Amino acid sequence: MAIKTAILDDEPLAVELLAAYVNKTEQLQLVDASTDVFKILKLVQEHGVELLLLDIQMPELTGLQFMKIIGNSCKVIITTAYTAYALDGYEFNVVDYLLKPISYERFTKAINKLADTKKLPVTEPVVRPDHIFVKSDYKLIRINLSEILYIESLRDYIGIYTDTARQKIMSLDSLKNMETILPPSDFVRVHKSYIVSLQKINFVEKNRVVISGAHIPIGDSYQAGFFSRINNAAGS
Template identity: 45%
Template sequence: MIRCIAIDDEAYASAIIATFVNKTPFLELICTTTDPFKGLKMVQDGEVDLVFLDIQMPELSGIQFLKICGDRCKVILTTAYSEYALAGFDLDAVDYLLKPISYERFYKAVAKAQILLEVPRVVESTVTAVSSVPANDFMFIKGDAKNRFIKVNYQDILYVEGMRNYLSISTKQNERIVVYQTLRELENQLPHPPFYRVHKSYIISIEHIKMVEGNSIQIGDQFIPISETYRDEFFKVLKD
């Protein structure tokens, strides 16, 4: 999880960012504050990975904040004034969000931050084609009660989100089926194609992709990040 704080001298602006953070699976909101010095101390104490930072603040501007915090964290600037964009990028801001901010634009920015923050690890490709075709076009998932099993058709699955020891399976019927199972276990059950791992927390069905742009996949109204680990293999699958 990416630990986030939102700093803005207008509390309602931070509240909007907080709403967006809370609906994004790989982000964790630590706090919102109107006090840039409080936020700066949290950054210096190593409590924060990503800061959503307003530029025009009376006591300490966002540009001054960026200069002080250096490379201790990643910063996404949020402001109503576009003329500060160049200064922000010169100080290695991840992105620049112009108010009013849409969730789609917010997601693009945090997906970029996620890639920059991702810890390099050994690449273990899980996008390997399976030559054998599954005998059935459905599977049974163990439910949340004893001796309860849920039948799920493969063609109905849009994507699967891992949540520690639980999974959330989103279907085209707008259902969310929550089961006690790891993403790795389910990945071994699903046929490849159409299912591919694109992130440590996501498996998607390529049959339901609406659009791929940059490092995110749109399925329905959901935007799903593509991590660096799975990026090359996933785009190879798309091209093939």
């Protein structure tokens, strides 16, 4: 099965060249190629990428900062014109390090190295996420999961309410996407417009949840699933 591959580089010509390399490499499947850091970050967070070709020197977010955010979500091949980044890059256990300009021959060597690593039986520990990053006002904001009270859908945006911020954090995103990112053991959808933290519920009153003074409705189609979760938690 082809490896789902994404490309992130702030140079359009570099993106175009790498996309051409990926498209003519049988082992790879190109899912996206972009200069948009936040677009590719969202794609990686949604688990739609197995391999990322990542430039190091970018204006909005450096490649090293990007790797710190995504952790071990996918394999990374670094692409850069700066040899000074080589040592730092290898500290992240990336597959390979490609110095620009990149020839197709050198590119295929990196892919073969990736294929060799995939053959090795590796057991990786399951890492329980304790935070997420969301884009808000052209910034990436880190939010600890333990601080989230609930999330509200506001048309094309979501509002994230926490017990530390005075105002809700607005982000151009959807509840559907948040459901794929948040751990289901701690968060549950209670309404078409709301996701709540199970740990932050003060009490349930009739068909609504009360969290820090906020009264959140429980939708008819979500009641069975929600009350099942509540009963299981009460019995454990």
